[in-house]
Amino acid sequence: MKRIYLDYAATTPVHPEVVKAMLPYFSDTFGNPSSIYHLGQEARDAIEKSRNSVATLIGARSDEIVFTGSGTEADNYALKGIAFANCDKGNHIITSTIEHHAVLETCTFLEKQGFSVTYLQVDKYGLVDPDDVKKAITSKTIIISIMHANNEIGTIEPIAEIGKIAREAGVYLHTDAVQTTGHIPTNVDELKVDLLSISAHKLYGPKGTGCLYIRKGTKINSFMHGGHQENGRRASTENVPGIVGLGKATEIAHQQRDTEAVRITALRNRLLDGILNKIEDTRLNGHPVLRLPNNINILVNYVEGEAMLLLLDQKGICVSTGSACSSSDLGPSHVLMALGLSPYEAHGSLRFTLGKWTTDEDIDYVLEVFPPIVARLRAMSPLARGRK
Numbered sequence: 001m002k003r004i005y006l007d008y009a010a011t012t013p014v015h016p017e018v019v020k021a022m023l024p025y026f027s028d029t030f031g032n033p034s035s036i037y038h039l040g041q042e043a044r045d046a047i048e049k050s051r052n053s054v055a056t057l058i059g060a061r062s063d064e065i066v067f068t069g070s071g072t073e074a075d076n077y078a079l080k081g082i083a084f085a086n087c088d089k090g091n092h093i094i095t096s097t098i099e100h101h102a103v104l105e106t107c108t109f110l111e112k113q114g115f116s117v118t119y120l121q122v123d124k125y126g127l128v129d130p131d132d133v134k135k136a137i138t139s140k141t142i143i144i145s146i147m148h149a150n151n152e153i154g155t156i157e158p159i160a161e162i163g164k165i166a167r168e169a170g171v172y173l174h175t176d177a178v179q180t181t182g183h184i185p186t187n188v189d190e191l192k193v194d195l196l197s198i199s200a201h202k203l204y205g206p207k208g209t210g211c212l213y214i215r216k217g218t219k220i221n222s223f224m225h226g227g228h229q230e231n232g233r234r235a236s237t238e239n240v241p242g243i244v245g246l247g248k249a250t251e252i253a254h255q256q257r258d259t260e261a262v263r264i265t266a267l268r269n270r271l272l273d274g275i276l277n278k279i280e281d282t283r284l285n286g287h288p289v290l291r292l293p294n295n296i297n298i299l300v301n302y303v304e305g306e307a308m309l310l311l312l313d314q315k316g317i318c319v320s321t322g323s324a325c326s327s328s329d330l331g332p333s334h335v336l337m338a339l340g341l342s343p344y345e346a347h348g349s350l351r352f353t354l355g356k357w358t359t360d361e362d363i364d365y366v367l368e369v370f371p372p373i374v375a376r377l378r379a380m381s382p383l384a385r386g387r388k
């Protein structure tokens with residue numbers, strides 16, 4: 001059966017050029033980058049080349065990039081590292097209710113350690129109001145963590161405006177840019193951020209590799225203890241193939257990001273208009289304009305998201321009902337609930353995320369098979385019976 005993958009926000013296939021770049025570092029140039037003989041130094045050189053590529057993509061210096069084992073680790077490192085290094089200054093953290101669990105669960109952990117966290121509400125589109133950030137800052141605030149774009153609804157947050165406020169207040173700003181790096185501009189100076197998280201598998205790189213950008217001069221504690229890798233900032237022998245893969249993925253993104261964004265936005269708009277026109281009682285979740293080029297999150301009234309997902313899967317189409325991490329959790333999405341949707345509306349929402357290998361034919365196919373699936377489910381749904 002034909003397979004149409006429309007869940008690029010969950011993970012992306014590794015780009016063939018990335019696989020090619022990684023392969024030698026498994027068994028040919030396999031040395032430990034800490035070894036001083038040639039084989040080790042070749043691996044070291046490859047890591048430094050990747051560090052340069054990542055830094056170039058986000059407008060940073062290469063010594064401001066620390067490789068991690070994932071986007072989750074980068075988020076943990078940013079929040080715990082800043083919290084513990086700056087607790088002499090204060091114990092207050094500001095974040096939003098729609099962050100990824102990697103940030104929210106870290107905040108819960110920090111609350112148990114005596115930190116206090118303000119969770120900012122968002123508007124009906126999922127936007128954080130910079131004025132709310134300003135009002136929440138106290139003399140005890142040490143870090144603000146607001147995601148660059150939300151993984152479920154695709155809404156892009158006003159990070160540069162928040163960055164200006166954070167700088168005026170002398171508070172560190174972290175942004176989780178896992179869904180944006182390689183897809184829209186993520187220049188750290190333009191965004192005015194001090195810390196920024198990246199995950200390789202969201203930009204056609206391998207799973208299990210990420211990095212944290214840390215602006216020079218930032219007071220941050222190490223998060224992993226052991227050897228002196230990553231300039232003493234992240235102990236453990238480096239995942240050389242993974243880091244090489246992240247480097248190559250960022251290099252490709254640097255060349256193709258803007259043209260791909262235009263192509264994918266056009267496909268995304270065609271899919272969105274098609275769904276809204278062909279299926280009544282549907283609505284877009286998230287911001288109509290300030291959204292990721294590849295994301296559609298749609299509320300389909302009177303049907304269950306899981307039921308739609310399973311029937312689409314039978315037709316070879318992969319989509320999602322929420323974030324990859326919560327799609328096995330039957331509770332309604334915390335993000336959709338934060339927008340003001342009812343639990344029943346949150347359960348009736350579906351996320352389509354497009355990517356590099358999405359074609360016009362894929363969109364045609366989805367628009368052909370999706371409306372009859374919804375019609376079939378509505379015909380069986382007690383929820384749909386009373387509707388006009």
Ligand code: PLP
Pocket residue numbers: 009010069070071072073075100102147149150151176178179199200201208209210323324325
């Ligand atoms: N942050 C966001 C916004 C994400 O979408 C994800 C993954 O879905 C993560 C963090 C976690 O990244 P990783 O899968 O590399 O741990």
